[in-house]
Amino acid sequence: MNKPETMRNRASGRVTLTEVAARAGVGTMTASRAINQPELVSEALRARVEQAVAELGYVPNRAARALASAQSKVIVVLVPSLSNAVFTAVLSGIQDALGSDGYQILIGNTRYSDAEEEKLLGIYLQSNPDGILLSGLTHSKRVMDILASSKLPVVSMMDLAASPDALSVGFSQLQAGYTMTRYLLDKGYKNIGFMGAQRDERTLKRAEGYRRALQEAGCYDPRRETMVADPSTVALGAELLGRMLSVAPECDAIFCCNDDLAQGAIFQCQRRGIAVPGQLAICGFNDLPVSAWMNPSVTTIATPRYRVGFEAAQLLRAVIRGEKPAVTRIDLGFTLMARESA
Amino acid sequence: MNKPETMRNRASGRVTLTEVAARAGVGTMTASRAINQPELVSEALRARVEQAVAELGYVPNRAARALASAQSKVIVVLVPSLSNAVFTAVLSGIQDALGSDGYQILIGNTRYSDAEEEKLLGIYLQSNPDGILLSGLTHSKRVMDILASSKLPVVSMMDLAASPDALSVGFSQLQAGYTMTRYLLDKGYKNIGFMGAQRDERTLKRAEGYRRALQEAGCYDPRRETMVADPSTVALGAELLGRMLSVAPECDAIFCCNDDLAQGAIFQCQRRGIAVPGQLAICGFNDLPVSAWMNPSVTTIATPRYRVGFEAAQLLRAVIRGEKPAVTRIDLGFTLMARESA
DNA sequence: CTGAAAGCGCTTACAG
């Protein structure tokens, strides 16, 4: 009566659509339609199939569906960090934009490494994704090649692409760096330093904006620029402040490429008895949660990361559906938050 | 010569194993073996297949593999939050433990919601995962039912299960809450308050430890307990401090269920001119990055979240491989960090 | 509105 052991071995042991259909007394593909396109099926039939699903505890097999339909409903997201609150906010935006649409989001953490990005991309491409969300504009040659040969739609997040052919959602990192530096100049600071970590694309662009503003004002001095490859943390901010002050004690203001650096620098000043902003002004970037509350509160650039994720996901979805987006470069801007520290 | 249009329609357009095999002049399944179990194949053959893979740019189709092998190599991870640094550290640990093994990690953010947890579980079960990593011990009846009927191996993270039949990796949240409160009592504080957010399982257990210690010492007063459902943030800590002080101005110490609450409370004290710990001692939980650096530095409990993720993933993998683990309840402990704020 | 047939791209037994 039962199938012989060897015939059962291949099966997953789960309830299949065929069993649901049999129970409902319909064909397999009618059952499929009743579940996936209920509007194309008679009311009574839908009810019968639904009941069979419930009774049997049927769970669709996504792998089978992906294989048969050549559509995975998977979207790959690559972010450089999960410990950075900026990118977890981006992820929230993506989830909110995509979650309800049956998409599965594959999150890859590249840890600011090109090699890791290549590896993750290779692995995630095996899932035959419908589209890709990438952080930043700049990627290794191999990543660009892989992306090109995959022919998949890609949206870049956090910065604005130069070419309107590329899809991007974010704001000008360079502009933001420039704006913050201009703010410090307008406040009368002259010897303005820059502290950067990670050497990632966005930090470098902010530094470029910083440099440009100072050069225009005729007070750029490369001695006042400190850039390290380590990840951005409060501890690093504390350390870099010491380094900066020993190299360039004349600094009257420091622009930190991220808020955690600024927070660490301020804590270090407090320990050393340096008044902020009295003796030294310090500002950050991103407006992380602690910045508005600590004393002194941190002057910074608030960035629309949640919306970046949300809009990027929306844009990608539109392209996947075959729409030709009117705007390919979505500028979400940024906001200078003038507070106590600078 | 070409297949008619209608025959091609179903295909994904990607290079298949069959094409790789043809190019290498071997059978499909030999090609499969050369790729997946190269040690079972002759050196020369492996080289030929490898070359064909490279020339054609072959990317395996994960859905097809999952379907044919009834093994998805997918592991589902459900965390209650991504903005909480505790869980991003857990995720890092999981990735490090699993990443190199070909596992794909499906991350679900339940946002501290039972309904969301049920929904995510239902969706992720469609991917036929090999195992599940869950945060916490307590879940809704529906989640427990779904889990049971899935028959999948499950490891609970962050706390220790009562039963040795369940797999769990973490530490005793209750013990930790007790320990912190004992520390405050030993320092001579009598009117010790508790500030909690989220009302999640772990917060409730820490509160229970707090209560137990105070009851033993004969100085428990429910008026000094403030618990809200909102997510734990610095801003909330600042707000709750105000609330606590208006209800129970006699407080001489406050135990916050999370560091961000403690940080917010301390910032608020600074704004109100309340000396910490002179007039009011404040301590937190989890040892988040800012806590060691701010002034005053925050007395807290350091929790081994990275290792929780790492060990939980290892344990799950062992069970998936069919091993019977010697220890089903892995206690990673916690460390009291006595600093300046209490 | 409903269904039988074919096929998605791979792997599992099995045989040589």
Place this chain on the structure above:
DNA sequence: CTGAAAGCGCTTACAG
């Protein structure tokens, strides 16, 4: 060490 056949669980044309 190597391979032809069957099948995983679903959906896509196509026909009625």
